[in-house]
Amino acid sequence: MTLQDKFQQLDKQNKALLAVNFYNFETLSAVLKAAAEQETAIILQSTKSTIDYLGLEVTANLARTAINQYGVKAWLHLDHAQDIDLIKQALDIGYDSVMIDASEKPIEENREITRKVVEMAEPYGANVEAELGYIAKLGQSKEKAAFTQPEEAKQFAEDTGIDALAVAIGSAHGFYDKEPDLDIELLSRIYKETPAALVLHGGSGIPDQQIQAAVRNGIRKINVATEVKNGFINTLRNELPQTNEIDLRKIFPSAINHVQHLLKDKLTMINQD
Ligand code: 13P
Numbered sequence: 001m002t003l004q005d006k007f008q009q010l011d012k013q014n015k016a017l018l019a020v021n022f023y024n025f026e027t028l029s030a031v032l033k034a035a036a037e038q039e040t041a042i043i044l045q046s047t048k049s050t051i052d053y054l055g056l057e058v059t060a061n062l063a064r065t066a067i068n069q070y071g072v073k074a075w076l077h078l079d080h081a082q083d084i085d086l087i088k089q090a091l092d093i094g095y096d097s098v099m100i101d102a103s104e105k106p107i108e109e110n111r112e113i114t115r116k117v118v119e120m121a122e123p124y125g126a127n128v129e130a131e132l133g134y135i136a137k138l139g140q141s142k143e144k145a146a147f148t149q150p151e152e153a154k155q156f157a158e159d160t161g162i163d164a165l166a167v168a169i170g171s172a173h174g175f176y177d178k179e180p181d182l183d184i185e186l187l188s189r190i191y192k193e194t195p196a197a198l199v200l201h202g203g204s205g206i207p208d209q210q211i212q213a214a215v216r217n218g219i220r221k222i223n224v225a226t227e228v229k230n231g232f233i234n235t236l237r238n239e240l241p242q243t244n245e246i247d248l249r250k251i252f253p254s255a256i257n258h259v260q261h262l263l264k265d266k267l268t269m270i271n272q273d
Contacts, residue, residue, distance in 0.1 A: 003075045003097045003127040004163045006041065007197035007220050016215045018267055019043035019199075021079060021225035023050055026252050027232055028063060030259035032070035037260070038267040041073035043097070043221065047080050051090075060093045075127070079223070080137075087117055097127035099166070103134065107152070114160040129221075132156050133168025135201045142172045147186060154193035164197040164221060169214075171202035174226050182210045184217050191218025199223065204230075208269045215270065222270065224263075231259045 001009075010016060022028040022044055035042040044067070046059050054062070060076065067074045077097040078090040087098045100117040102110040114130040121128045132153055134146035148167040157165055167190055170182045180202075191198060197220040203211065204226035211222060235255040245251055 001073075002125060003043070003077075004197075006075070007127075007164065010220050011197065014216060016200075016220050016222050016270055017041060017043050018203075018263070018270055019045050019077060019079075019221050019223045020228060020263060021045045021047065021050070021223075022063070023053070023229070025062060025066070026256050027228055027259060028066050029070070030228070030232070030256045031263060032066055032072050032074065033256070033260045034263035034267060035072045035074065036070045037264055038271070040267055040271060041075075042267075043075050043077050045077045045079040045223065045225070047078075048083070048086060051086070056089055056093060060090075060095065064094070077127075077129075079225075084113070084116065084120070088120060091121060091124045091126055095126065097129065097164075099129040099131070099164075101131050101166075103131035103166075107132075107156070111156060111159055114156075114162060118161045127163045128161075129164035129166060129199055130156070130160060130162045131166035131168075131201070135166060135168045136172035136174075138174045140172075142177065147183060148190055150186070150189040150193040153190050153196075157194045157196040162196050164199050165194060166199040166201050169200075171200060171206060173202045174204070175230075176205045180206055180210070182206065182214055184210075184213050187214060187219070188217040197221060203227075211270065212272065224266065227262060227266075228259055231255075231262050235259075 020031045044063050051059050063076050075096040078095050080101045081087050100114050102113045118128050133148035136142045169187045198218050199221040200219045201223045203222045203224040232255045235258040
């Protein structure tokens, strides 16, 4: 099933998929183990930074092989790509889904480049996600409010033909300085207007009740990255001072388990009715 079809199915059920970033085999296996344990489908995401770190072939082939090994239904997604060449390479190597992030450009440019990516992805049958509005990236100000406007979202989705749209409704990447307060009313208005599947970026650190309200009001994909990095590294940070073990195959599993459990809890929370 394509991710586009899955989004249609989720829309009828008023449900969402978790989309989790991975960085190495350990975080990849943590995500897939959590999905296998919960018997749920999942989206695996990699950014340009991960591709720079692992190489595109390793990123794509490692993910594919691991998906088969763990017997999970999963789609491979390119997260926050700003470069058309990288998107083309990802499509060529078999990514199921790509995000073109031109959200920091003027809306006209965002529309143009997004339309190009939709055209490019069409022969591959791949899902295309774009972003409209301001969702603070790591290190950017969370104060600059430019929430997605329903009319604009509708027009943008119709003009570009995107399958999915990341909306700015009060979330931000990285951890929050104070508890986020998602604008659920705005989200429901965007949902009524736009034909694209709506995506919640900045899923780490959003209270469960707000995530569940977002899903009830139209979110179909929830992105989580920071909690994975944080959980993995902090587990290692706490354990390493207490051991002289140098066999990394004995050290990594506790970090993998930690991430697996935190994702399992998130999947349970998202799939609750
Ligand atoms: P977090 O930084 O909140 O985990 O968000 C991740 C994300 O949206 C990736 O696109």
